[in-house]
Amino acid sequence: MRILLGITGGIAAYKAANLVRKLTEEGHNVQVLPTKNALEFIGKSTLEALSGNAIDSELYSDVQNVRHIKYGQEAELIIVAPATANFLAKLAHGIADDLLMNAILASNAEVVICPAMHTEMWLNPATRANVKTLQERGIRVMEPASGRLTGSDSGPGRLPEPEDIIGFALAREGFFTGKSVTVTAGGTREAIDEVRYIGNSSSGRMGIELATAFRNAGAKVTLVACNIDRELPTGVEVLRASSIAELELAMDRASDVLVMAAAVSDFQLDKPHRGKLHRGEKLVLELLPTKDLLAGYAANHQESYCVGFALVENNADVVKIATEKMWDKGVDAVVGNTVSTLGSVDAEVNLVTKSDVLHKSGTKSEIAQWLVLELQEILSNT
Ligand SMILES: Cc1cc2nc3c(=O)[nH]c(=O)nc-3n(C[C@H](O)[C@H](O)[C@H](O)COP(=O)(O)O)c2cc1C
Structure with a gap:
């Protein structure tokens, strides 16, 4: 399956490397699209090597190929993991200020979002309202896992394990749906x-x-x-x-x-x-x-x-x-x-x-x- 994997600028971005590896091991063609802020947390070369696809987060480069439309149209599934509070807010309001946001808005593919952030950010009424808006539009939002966060504190907000993300993202209508x-x-x-x-x-x-x-x-x-x-x-x-x-x-x-x-x-x-x-x-x-x-x-x-x-x-x-x-x-x-x-x-x-x-x-x-x-x-x- 052709998967567009958006990575946004949270501390859990480093964990996306494992997700890319596991998705490619399962035979998927993964186009990774990190935000510029995500690249503060994980190296582009790591993601390029693991996915086997070149990465360029710049909206205005390679303009002749109109990449935001190309990525959006080619994707059969879009996963954003980790998704920051900022990303949730932007998508809930249709803000198209970078390559990832534009590609998602230009796509008809199913979108699966895996938020990861501090518990207080996750429980903030603004984030709750954005998640609700996205879910009402048919976007599947995975509950973050509970456990140790960036510092010494813990609570809901962790990025779930790659196997769980893949299981959630690839779950399809099937025999057990609704059972x-x-x-x-x-x-x-x-x-x-x-x-x-x-x-x-x-x-x-x-x-x-x-x-x-x-x-x-x-x-x-x-x-x-x-x-x-x-x-x-x-x-x-x-x-x-x-x-x-x-x-x-x-x-x-x-x-x-x-x-x-x-x-x-x-x-x-x-x-x-x-x-x-x-x-x-x-x-x-x-x-x-x-x-x-x-x-x-x-x-x-x-x-x-x-x-x-x-x-x-x-x-x-x-x-x-x-x-x-x-x-x-x-x-x-x-x-x-x-x-x-x-x-x-x-x-x-x-x-x-x-x-x-x-x-x-x-x-x-x-x-x-x-x-x-x-x-x-x-x-x-x-
Ligand atoms: C050290 C550090 C860790 C961060 N971790 C998170 C995080 O886990 N989740 C989150 O929503 N934002 C986190 N942020 C804030 C985001 O980086 C910030 O909101 C940024 O604008 C997100 O950009 P993006 O959504 O375009 O990738 C963190 C910031 C710093 C400096």
Whole structure:
């Protein structure tokens, strides 16, 4: 695809180099168009070398080729990342005072904007109003990520990771467009006393990758995050839950697809201790089995396509256990994997459905994208 990548003069402009690299690696022809101020933050040579295309930000050079019209007309997609507050204001008012602004105004291509700035600038009423104006005109504006900003402070305003920008920018009308998907991720905690809990070592990575892959496929995603301390994807609704009771409440919503990637405790105390237990005599805890949230959800939401996860010991028969779990819980599919995948970047999974068993290994990101495609295949045939 021919992509016009506008880069404006924010501190995150240096991150655009990675974005250019990844877009070209995916086979896109990227014409980079930095503003003059962007070139205060990143070198033109870096962008030329990575994109393989010459760059000239000057509006009045190479005039015989009328480049602002040429760039605007040739582009199949325009991405502006990072987009400054200044750029948002200029585009909202149709100001055409440099090559990038002129090219965008002269184009019929879809425009995707990824703002990045200090939290106060992002939340400033002027910026909010400009974003609203642009969205009302059909321009897609990606929510900035939250986290460490230029100095020591943090908050919303960071430029999202290149993979997320590409996923957001290239998400197209597709099978999952308009469909709702709920993904649960992480691990629950059941109180023993007011400071201790029964937990598990689920990192939440698989659920995060799944939420990202569904979002990129156009779905309206709700991510129920249980005790996850890693960065969550932008562009999805995030609900936080800690205990089983909180998770049950958060996930109890009508959804076209539910993917239960969260590791839910199998045991809980009948009555957690009030206050803090002290060291001393031997302590015996009586643990009761917990409610089966997935089976409960599948019974109450028969319109949803429900996918469970089965985590089994390394040498166990994954497919057999996943198949039993699918029938026992009354769900449509179960992804079986082994405990060795806990916390790791890679995984090996078996997708068990009522008619098939499919196998995949790779990074969790690759597996998530594969699962979304497989589910699309299954759902479009039902
Ligand atoms: C060190 C430094 C960092 C800046 N970072 C940002 C930023 O992250 N986001 C932003 O909107 N403006 C930022 N600015 C302000 C812009 O550079 C300024 O508004 C400029 O006019 C933007 O020009 P452009 O939109 O034409 O590229 C920064 C300025 C300086 C000096």
